[in-house]
Amino acid sequence: MSQTWAISGVDLHxxxxxxxxxxxxxxxLRDAVKGGRLQxxxxxxxxxxxxxxxxxxxxxxxxxxAQLVAExxxxxxxGSGTRVAAHxxxxxxxxxxxPDPPAPPRxxxxxxxxxVASFPRAEWIASARRALRDAPAAVFGYGxxxxxxxxxxxxxxxxxxxxxxxxxxxxxxVCAGFTDGLRVLGLALRAGGASTVAVEGYGHRLHRxxxxxxxxxxxxxxxxxxxxxxxxxxxxxxxVLTPAHQFPLGSVLxxxxxxxAIEWARAGGRMLIEDDYDGEFRYDRQPxxxxxxxxxxxxxxxxxxxxxxxxxxxxxxxxxxxRLLDAVLEQRVLGGAPSTIDQIALADFLRSxxxxxxxxxxxxxxxxxxxxxxxxxxxxxxxGAAAGLHxxxxxxxxxxxxxxxDRAHRHGVFVEPLSAYGAGDHFPALVVGYGTPPEHAxxxxxxxxxxxxxx
Amino acid sequence: MSQTWAISGVDLHxxxxxxxxxxxxxxxLRDAVKGGRLQxxxxxxxxxxxxxxxxxxxxxxxxxxAQLVAExxxxxxxGSGTRVAAHxxxxxxxxxxxPDPPAPPRxxxxxxxxxVASFPRAEWIASARRALRDAPAAVFGYGxxxxxxxxxxxxxxxxxxxxxxxxxxxxxxVCAGFTDGLRVLGLALRAGGASTVAVEGYGHRLHRxxxxxxxxxxxxxxxxxxxxxxxxxxxxxxxVLTPAHQFPLGSVLxxxxxxxAIEWARAGGRMLIEDDYDGEFRYDRQPxxxxxxxxxxxxxxxxxxxxxxxxxxxxxxxxxxxRLLDAVLEQRVLGGAPSTIDQIALADFLRSxxxxxxxxxxxxxxxxxxxxxxxxxxxxxxxGAAAGLHxxxxxxxxxxxxxxxDRAHRHGVFVEPLSAYGAGDHFPALVVGYGTPPEHAxxxxxxxxxxxxxx
Numbered sequence: 001m002s003q004t005w006a007i008s009g010v011d012l013h014x015x016x017x018x019x020x021x022x023x024x025x026x027x028x029l030r031d032a033v034k035g036g037r038l039q040x041x042x043x044x045x046x047x048x049x050x051x052x053x054x055x056x057x058x059x060x061x062x063x064x065x066a067q068l069v070a071e072x073x074x075x076x077x078x079g080s081g082t083r084v085a086a087h088x089x090x091x092x093x094x095x096x097x098x099p100d101p102p103a104p105p106r107x108x109x110x111x112x113x114x115x116v117a118s119f120p121r122a123e124w125i126a127s128a129r130r131a132l133r134d135a136p137a138a139v140f141g142y143g144x145x146x147x148x149x150x151x152x153x154x155x156x157x158x159x160x161x162x163x164x165x166x167x168x169x170x171x172x173x174v175c176a177g178f179t180d181g182l183r184v185l186g187l188a189l190r191a192g193g194a195s196t197v198a199v200e201g202y203g204h205r206l207h208r209x210x211x212x213x214x215x216x217x218x219x220x221x222x223x224x225x226x227x228x229x230x231x232x233x234x235x236x237x238x239x240v241l242t243p244a245h246q247f248p249l250g251s252v253l254x255x256x257x258x259x260x261a262i263e264w265a266r267a268g269g270r271m272l273i274e275d276d277y278d279g280e281f282r283y284d285r286q287p288x289x290x291x292x293x294x295x296x297x298x299x300x301x302x303x304x305x306x307x308x309x310x311x312x313x314x315x316x317x318x319x320x321x322x323r324l325l326d327a328v329l330e331q332r333v334l335g336g337a338p339s340t341i342d343q344i345a346l347a348d349f350l351r352s353x354x355x356x357x358x359x360x361x362x363x364x365x366x367x368x369x370x371x372x373x374x375x376x377x378x379x380x381x382x383x384g385a386a387a388g389l390h391x392x393x394x395x396x397x398x399x400x401x402x403x404x405x406d407r408a409h410r411h412g413v414f415v416e417p418l419s420a421y422g423a424g425d426h427f428p429a430l431v432v433g434y435g436t437p438p439e440h441a442x443x444x445x446x447x448x449x450x451x452x453x454x455x
Numbered sequence: 456m457s458q459t460w461a462i463s464g465v466d467l468h469x470x471x472x473x474x475x476x477x478x479x480x481x482x483x484l485r486d487a488v489k490g491g492r493l494q495x496x497x498x499x500x501x502x503x504x505x506x507x508x509x510x511x512x513x514x515x516x517x518x519x520x521a522q523l524v525a526e527x528x529x530x531x532x533x534g535s536g537t538r539v540a541a542h543x544x545x546x547x548x549x550x551x552x553x554p555d556p557p558a559p560p561r562x563x564x565x566x567x568x569x570x571v572a573s574f575p576r577a578e579w580i581a582s583a584r585r586a587l588r589d590a591p592a593a594v595f596g597y598g599x600x601x602x603x604x605x606x607x608x609x610x611x612x613x614x615x616x617x618x619x620x621x622x623x624x625x626x627x628x629v630c631a632g633f634t635d636g637l638r639v640l641g642l643a644l645r646a647g648g649a650s651t652v653a654v655e656g657y658g659h660r661l662h663r664x665x666x667x668x669x670x671x672x673x674x675x676x677x678x679x680x681x682x683x684x685x686x687x688x689x690x691x692x693x694x695v696l697t698p699a700h701q702f703p704l705g706s707v708l709x710x711x712x713x714x715x716a717i718e719w720a721r722a723g724g725r726m727l728i729e730d731d732y733d734g735e736f737r738y739d740r741q742p743x744x745x746x747x748x749x750x751x752x753x754x755x756x757x758x759x760x761x762x763x764x765x766x767x768x769x770x771x772x773x774x775x776x777x778r779l780l781d782a783v784l785e786q787r788v789l790g791g792a793p794s795t796i797d798q799i800a801l802a803d804f805l806r807s808x809x810x811x812x813x814x815x816x817x818x819x820x821x822x823x824x825x826x827x828x829x830x831x832x833x834x835x836x837x838x839g840a841a842a843g844l845h846x847x848x849x850x851x852x853x854x855x856x857x858x859x860x861d862r863a864h865r866h867g868v869f870v871e872p873l874s875a876y877g878a879g880d881h882f883p884a885l886v887v888g889y890g891t892p893p894e895h896a897x898x899x900x901x902x903x904x905x906x907x908x909x910x
Contacts, residue, residue: 312795
């Protein structure tokens with residue numbers, strides 16, 4: 001979800017999730033015209049285009065445009081779209097009398113992304129330079145379907161050491177982040193005759209869409225403090241789980257349920273997909289090892305650099321049981337593999353120790369952030385705080401999710417309700433991510449959230 | 456098609472296309488054991504794994520293993536797979552009496568890849584460093600679905616200037632090479648109700664597989680000296696064409712056929728997909744502009760860095776008509792987008808002029824190679840030589856394709872028959888790529904091919 005966009009080369013900053021999207025869009029455009037950054041006559045993108053670009057509804061964009069036309073900042077002409085008004089200073093006098101809309105939220109406490117400002121640019125470019133200098137020319141050609149051997153060996157070494165994964169380099173398949181991996185797995189399972197995949201009742205909507213797009217029926221299982229209720233997996237052919245840190249509820253799949261999930265898979269020749277999205281970030285106890293190690297023939301381990309390094313890198317890896325490997329590679333050959341240059345850069349980054357150093361630094365920083373967040377919310381029950389980059393904050397009595405989100409927005413904070421991630425029978429809560437704000441903004445962001453929930 | 460692979464970290468070089476795959480594999484393994492690079496006891500990958508890795512049949516690998524076990528180089532034990540023999544020097548005496556198999560072909564004249572040894576490493580890393588240094592932190596986050604604006608603007612500027620494409624940055628969709636773009640287009644067309652896509656009767660088998668994997672029926676149209684026989688497009692809902700340089704026959708789609716293809720598309724609300732895979736490389740006349748410019752609402756333009764820079768980069772771009780854009784972005788969001796870091800690096804590479812410089816250098820180098828190739832084959836008719844990185848060489852009277860390929864292999868040259876790219880009613884010919892060999896090997900490669908076809 002990009003928050004920076006551009007019209008005619010002018011960058012506009014915009015925070016668009018939450019309930020005040022239209023107001024945020026109006027303010028952003030109005031300020032850009034007022035401040036002269038968008039010059040008179042500049043053509044705005046069609047409402048449909050902008051809506052697609054920003055991931056919001058076309059009606060919202062059309063309404064914002066209409067409001068700004070009414071205010072005199074924009075002009076709409078039949079057949080030539082919407083432009084910045086020729087003389088936007090001559091706006092209707094009435095405009096002055098309207099109260100200014102509230103400023104869009106400035107602090108992003110949504111879950112799902114790390115602190116991208118801490119991306120180790122210098123170390124990454126050093127790895128890329130070394131890797132490019134030393135690489136055989138074949139790196140620039142069409143690569144091995146499963147990914148460059150350098151990277152598969154480095155990933156295998158790392159996963160065995162850091163996550164206890166049962167892995168050999170030949171069973172590692174490089175992919176463009178978890179979504180690409182899930183897509184390829186879904187298609188491979190479907191090709192093998194699977195028809196139904198179970199997912200956790202709380203999670204990313206996009207993951208369900210990817211499974212469904214592979215032609216599979218999606219069913220859900222409940223989630224509680226012990227993780228996914230694996231007894232409900234029933235007749236599904238495969239299941240996608242987040243055993244180390246349920247997303248977003250934060251619970252850890254108990255040992256007993258791990259064993260039952262594996263029994264389920266073994267009994268029916270089924271497949272478990274372990275989404276280990278933030279396994280590196282665990283604070284208060286020993287890391288929970290990968291489920292995959294208990295049954296390497298029945299679990300696909302899926303890891304990603306999206307949380308540990310940067311989502312924009314689009315690099316992830318699957319460890320695939322031998323019996324599913326051919327089917328996965330058949331789908332992999334049909335496109336979507338990441339750049340081999342990035343693959344050798346990441347291999348160097350892993351091998352040189354830069355990855356470990358970065359993860360250690362990040363773990364320390366996120367742990368401090370978590371502690372500051374918990375200290376700022378003393379009266380509220382917080383779940384899932386032992387790991388990861390987000391927590392679930394239960395709301396004070398009689399405060400609804402909608403009310404809490406609106407209050408946070410009025411305090412300048414973007415945050416999402418738990419209901420955005422599922423429709424189960426849950427307590428009213430917010431999902432609060434603490435990875436995203438840059439360091440300098442974190443204290444203020446947390447203070448404002450606390451004020452919103454306690455004032 | 457990787458030609459370098461590794462067992463236990465030992466790199467083995469292997470050329471595997473063509474008719475002597477098994478012999479090549481045996482030789483490669485035998486030499487590695489003989490030379491001590493593969494140590495006694497080293498475990499070989501399971502035959503299925505190696506077959507998948509190399510893209511050859513499992514039977515071929517199993518037969519090669521069996522032969523080497525018979526020769527005493529390898530040992531097979533029940534339950535523990537195949538290993539390098541403990542004492543490979545004590546091979547059966549009989550081995551000495553067998554004639555050495557012919558050496559595997561050393562020169563690769565297959566079509567479809569550029570000279571990867573000429574990849575501009577220093578300039579690329581300079582662009583990556585500049586781009587990383589100056590980028591806003593948002594680059595490292597989940598990016599815009601259609602790709603980074605910096606890259607879409609640079610691509611739009613380049614395509615309008617170099618290929619005459621009718622393009623705005625908002626209609627550019629970044630993809631991971633042409634295969635990823637074709638996959639996304641196929642799914643978008645299917646979601647919009649399309650059921651049949653026409654492809655040219657000669658082309659890449661993988662492209663047909665990708666279209667079919669999107670749930671579309673694939674039909675073919677004939678190809679002749681005027682390009683695709685577009686009158687045969689009939690009732691298809693869309694067609695994939697290579698108008699600038701038919702792959703692999705090399706003909707240019709005539710003006711008259713361009714207009715008829717567009718009439719076909721307009722009349723039925725259909726879509727043309729213009730695969731402009733090597734539009735940068737044209738030698739003897741003015742570049743043929745993009746078909747897309749004639750009907751931007753009915754043609755998707757698809758370009759790639761795979762031929763102009765390197766296939767391993769997995770970077771390409773679509774220019775999508777507005778009416779198809781939403782459907783394409785809906786598929787794009789489901790995964791497979793390339794790294795945003797690569798995107799800003801390529802944007803810098805385009806903007807800094809490094810791309811133009813590289814293409815000019817490469818064009819000159821490939822033109823010289825083409826001239827040397829043509830000069831070496833004086834008695835043979837050569838087609839499609841005005842552009843691209845390959846030609847079609849008609850065979851001398853009474854020489855079959857199979858015979859020509861075998862003769863070339865015996866001269867150490869990998870080359871493919873025209874029939875590898877289609878099953879039409881064609882003249883016997885070879886498809887000879889002149890991009891792949893490194894510069895120092897090119898003269899010998901061409902001389903050997905000439906010897907094979909004329910001796």
